[in-house]
Amino acid sequence: KKRILVTGGAGFVGSHLVDRLMLMGHDVICVDNFFTGQKANIVHWMGHPNFELIRHDVVDSLLVEVDQIYHLACPASPVHYQSNPVKTLKTGFFGTYNMLGLAKRVKARILIASTSEIYGDPEEHPQKETYWGNVNPIGPRACYDEGKRVAETLAYSYEKQDGVDVRVARIFNTFGPRMNWNDGRVVSNFILQALKDENLTIYGDGQSTRSFQFVLDLIDGLIKLMNSDYSGPVNLGNSEEYTVKDFAEKIIKLVKEQREDQKCTSEIIMLPGLEDDPHRRRPDTSLAKKELGWQPKWSVEDGLKETIGYFQRQIKFFG
Amino acid sequence: KKRILVTGGAGFVGSHLVDRLMLMGHDVICVDNFFTGQKANIVHWMGHPNFELIRHDVVDSLLVEVDQIYHLACPASPVHYQSNPVKTLKTGFFGTYNMLGLAKRVKARILIASTSEIYGDPEEHPQKETYWGNVNPIGPRACYDEGKRVAETLAYSYEKQDGVDVRVARIFNTFGPRMNWNDGRVVSNFILQALKDENLTIYGDGQSTRSFQFVLDLIDGLIKLMNSDYSGPVNLGNSEEYTVKDFAEKIIKLVKEQREDQKCTSEIIMLPGLEDDPHRRRPDTSLAKKELGWQPKWSVEDGLKETIGYFQRQIKFFG
Ligand SMILES: NC(=O)c1ccc[n+]([C@@H]2O[C@H](COP(=O)([O-])OP(=O)(O)OC[C@H]3O[C@@H](n4cnc5c(N)ncnc54)[C@H](O)[C@@H]3O)[C@@H](O)[C@H]2O)c1
Ligand SMILES: NC(=O)c1ccc[n+]([C@@H]2O[C@H](COP(=O)([O-])OP(=O)(O)OC[C@H]3O[C@@H](n4cnc5c(N)ncnc54)[C@H](O)[C@@H]3O)[C@@H](O)[C@H]2O)c1
Ligand SMILES: O=c1ccn([C@@H]2O[C@H](COP(=O)(O)OP(=O)(O)O)[C@@H](O)[C@H]2O)c(=O)[nH]1
Ligand SMILES: O=c1ccn([C@@H]2O[C@H](COP(=O)(O)OP(=O)(O)O)[C@@H](O)[C@H]2O)c(=O)[nH]1
Ligand SMILES: O=c1ccn([C@@H]2O[C@H](COP(=O)(O)OP(=O)(O)O)[C@@H](O)[C@H]2O)c(=O)[nH]1
Ligand SMILES: O=c1ccn([C@@H]2O[C@H](COP(=O)(O)OP(=O)(O)O)[C@@H](O)[C@H]2O)c(=O)[nH]1
Numbered sequence: 001k002k003r004i005l006v007t008g009g010a011g012f013v014g015s016h017l018v019d020r021l022m023l024m025g026h027d028v029i030c031v032d033n034f035f036t037g038q039k040a041n042i043v044h045w046m047g048h049p050n051f052e053l054i055r056h057d058v059v060d061s062l063l064v065e066v067d068q069i070y071h072l073a074c075p076a077s078p079v080h081y082q083s084n085p086v087k088t089l090k091t092g093f094f095g096t097y098n099m100l101g102l103a104k105r106v107k108a109r110i111l112i113a114s115t116s117e118i119y120g121d122p123e124e125h126p127q128k129e130t131y132w133g134n135v136n137p138i139g140p141r142a143c144y145d146e147g148k149r150v151a152e153t154l155a156y157s158y159e160k161q162d163g164v165d166v167r168v169a170r171i172f173n174t175f176g177p178r179m180n181w182n183d184g185r186v187v188s189n190f191i192l193q194a195l196k197d198e199n200l201t202i203y204g205d206g207q208s209t210r211s212f213q214f215v216l217d218l219i220d221g222l223i224k225l226m227n228s229d230y231s232g233p234v235n236l237g238n239s240e241e242y243t244v245k246d247f248a249e250k251i252i253k254l255v256k257e258q259r260e261d262q263k264c265t266s267e268i269i270m271l272p273g274l275e276d277d278p279h280r281r282r283p284d285t286s287l288a289k290k291e292l293g294w295q296p297k298w299s300v301e302d303g304l305k306e307t308i309g310y311f312q313r314q315i316k317f318f319g
Numbered sequence: 320k321k322r323i324l325v326t327g328g329a330g331f332v333g334s335h336l337v338d339r340l341m342l343m344g345h346d347v348i349c350v351d352n353f354f355t356g357q358k359a360n361i362v363h364w365m366g367h368p369n370f371e372l373i374r375h376d377v378v379d380s381l382l383v384e385v386d387q388i389y390h391l392a393c394p395a396s397p398v399h400y401q402s403n404p405v406k407t408l409k410t411g412f413f414g415t416y417n418m419l420g421l422a423k424r425v426k427a428r429i430l431i432a433s434t435s436e437i438y439g440d441p442e443e444h445p446q447k448e449t450y451w452g453n454v455n456p457i458g459p460r461a462c463y464d465e466g467k468r469v470a471e472t473l474a475y476s477y478e479k480q481d482g483v484d485v486r487v488a489r490i491f492n493t494f495g496p497r498m499n500w501n502d503g504r505v506v507s508n509f510i511l512q513a514l515k516d517e518n519l520t521i522y523g524d525g526q527s528t529r530s531f532q533f534v535l536d537l538i539d540g541l542i543k544l545m546n547s548d549y550s551g552p553v554n555l556g557n558s559e560e561y562t563v564k565d566f567a568e569k570i571i572k573l574v575k576e577q578r579e580d581q582k583c584t585s586e587i588i589m590l591p592g593l594e595d596d597p598h599r600r601r602p603d604t605s606l607a608k609k610e611l612g613w614q615p616k617w618s619v620e621d622g623l624k625e626t627i628g629y630f631q632r633q634i635k636f637f638g
Contacts, residue, residue: 085476137468146472153461157404
């Protein structure tokens with residue numbers, strides 16, 4: 001039984017991680033400023049003696065005594081992280097700095113949630129951990145991408161200089177229940193649009209690719225990485241690659257099957273493309289397989305069914 | 320007559336900038352923590368009514384009232400910036416953040432000293448401002464490179480969000496009098512070695528290239544950039560490109576001509592290469608020419624003669 005801090009624990013990924021760690025019997029402290037997270041995601045643990053929730057912004061320092069830190073606090077969708085780029089950079093830098101300082105003081109192992117975005121619009125495909133990336137340092141996504149890159153730099157600087165025990169997960173696009181309704185990401189957008197018979201909005205020509213992993217696979221990976229001896233950065237993602245257009249068609253098909261009326265009149269429409277939108281993305285996850293014995297177990301289709309079910313329930317209850 | 324803050328003003332570049340601004344008749348505040356800077360570089364202005372020196376670390380916030388800020392404070396040579404990577408990152412991020420906050424409060428224009436290192440080991444050659452770079456986010460140079468990249472991101476985030484008036488100079492290798500003796504950079508190393516008849520140490524095979532500008536050209540460029548209407552990043556460098564080996568030979572030749580005894584018995588020796596050492600570097604400076612009407616005026620050879628003279632005097636006076 002360990003004392004484990006999860007920052008960003010009320011968010012999409014964080015709350016699933018909290019669930020798993022609680023079920024494993026650990027003492028869990030969840031820290032969140034509720035910028036994009038919601039109490040609803042963790043409400044089922046409130047009052048449990050192993051669980052504690054702290055409303056706190058990781059831009060400020062934090063004094064707690066723990067054995068492990070999963071540092072996830074950071075807005076993750078373009079709409080949110082671009083709404084206040086200075087704040088995003090502060091969360092990326094100060095947040096990571098404070099958590100590394102905490103890890104150093106209490107000698108905790110710390111896992112940093114990094115992202116496939118550090119590879120930018122990749123010229124190497126699929127992306128290996130050794131790839132240095134292709135990121136626009138002054139574009140609209142830079143506050144997130146460069147914030148995550150420098151967070152990695154900071155983590156390995158603390159490792160080298162102060163012996164802090166760091167793990168770095170480079171997380172690829174992830175989806176599942178508890179994704180934010182309104183965060184503009186492709187999976188939630190398309191599912192909600194298809195459920196409401198609205199047209200599916202493709203930005204650009206729909207030929208960009210992404211690879212989507214189901215959140216429960218990611219949670220397995222994060223926990224395996226935290227408890228492994230491998231301290232370099234590790235990709236966590238599903239290597240099934242879709243064009244955005246094929247993905248839209250798949251979602252329409254699945255939603256149709258899953259709707260009570262077995263209908264979906266949504267069409268696919270093309271809107272102008274986004275600036276600096278990466279053209280392709282697929283993880284090479286052979287390192288995770290080798291070092292962690294991890295690979296995704298959920299097919300994209302099964303994961304989508306779960307997620308569609310979740311959004312159906314959300315619509316039913318909250319309109 | 321403007322009130323101008325120069326951070327890192329006791330350093331190599333900063334002190335030349337202070338000289339020029341003082342000669343132009345401005346009120347100059349020089350801020351430095353003397354990590355790599357020296358009082359000797361600015362001692363000639365002490366007591367002048369237009370000059371003020373503040374010992375201050377830019378990692379902490381600073382309250383002054385000024386019209387322009389040249390933000391140069393940051394260790395610049397690999398030996399220094401790698402000696403404490405966490406501190407380098409703090410200087411890169413907190414230092415820039417504080418100076419941007421200051422610029423915002425007092426509505427000053429701020430020029431950030433960025434670097435050709437943000438291009439990393441470039442795959443585009445020569446490098447244009449539109450190139451996104453090839454930087455290892457977790458290598459030994461990352462604390463400097465990623466610190467500078469994120470400093471640019473931060474600057475343009477403040478511009479976008481708070482209307483801060485920013486200028487960004489991407490400075491390529493610069494040399495001249497007042498370079499640090501012991502900072503391990505190639506120009507000072509080779510000149511000192513040649514003056515002392517020691518062997519010139521090449522790291523790797525000597526086929527890597529660099530392009531070297533004389534510091535007085537850079538000062539012209541910085542002042543022109545500060546006072547121009549162009550707010551995007553601008554390369555400042557000399558496009559004369561040398562292999563390190565040719566450069567070593569040139570220095571031996573010039574030192575021989577300039578030594579009283581007209582001798583130099585130094586030879587060139589090859590040492591193991593450095594990790595992540597960029598293989599080539601040359602600025603495309605057409606943007607600076609177009610937007611600022613700037614181009615280097617000093618030939619590398621003339622600049623080297625001045626610099627050799629400087630080191631000769633240093634050796635004479637200080638041994
Ligand atoms: N979901 C993905 O596809 C994906 C992909 C790559 C990386 N990641 C990373 O995984 C982590 C979690 O992402 P997510 O999808 O769960 O996003 P999310 O927005 O649902 O969760 C982030 C959580 O962090 C909290 N937070 C944000 N800034 C904070 C601050 N300054 N102090 C305290 N809490 C703060 C938010 O309130 C939220 O609860 C993030 O670090 C993200 O960058 C996610
Ligand atoms: N010289 C080059 O070839 C070159 C190339 C690219 C970019 N630059 C940039 O130009 C600037 C000046 O470089 P330089 O060659 O004069 O280096 P330098 O080391 O001579 O000067 C840097 C100055 O900043 C001061 N400083 C460092 N950290 C500080 C802190 N935290 N607070 C206050 N002062 C601090 C140092 O004491 C020193 O006086 C740097 O930002 C550097 O990154 C230089
Ligand atoms: O238990 C702790 C210990 C440190 N920190 C913060 O972590 C950062 C980095 O800590 P470190 O000890 O490395 O800081 P420094 O030596 O740079 O002050 C600082 O802002 C601390 O306030 C924290 O939030 N909790
Ligand atoms: O309604 C949407 C939302 C997203 N996308 C595209 O889907 C891909 C993934 O976008 P998302 O924001 O989910 O993630 P990220 O770009 O961060 O990978 C990108 O090419 C987006 O342009 C889209 O076409 N329509
Ligand atoms: O005259 C000033 C004004 C601000 N700052 C610092 O600049 C940073 C960013 O300022 P901003 O007002 O943007 O800060 P925030 O709103 O994030 O506190 C803060 O650390 C301030 O302490 C400073 O050093 N001098
Ligand atoms: O004594 C030295 C110092 C540097 N270099 C090489 O010269 C180039 C320029 O190095 P410097 O540290 O001056 O600048 P930077 O690498 O930052 O451009 C690099 O390829 C170094 O490996 C060298 O061969 N011998």
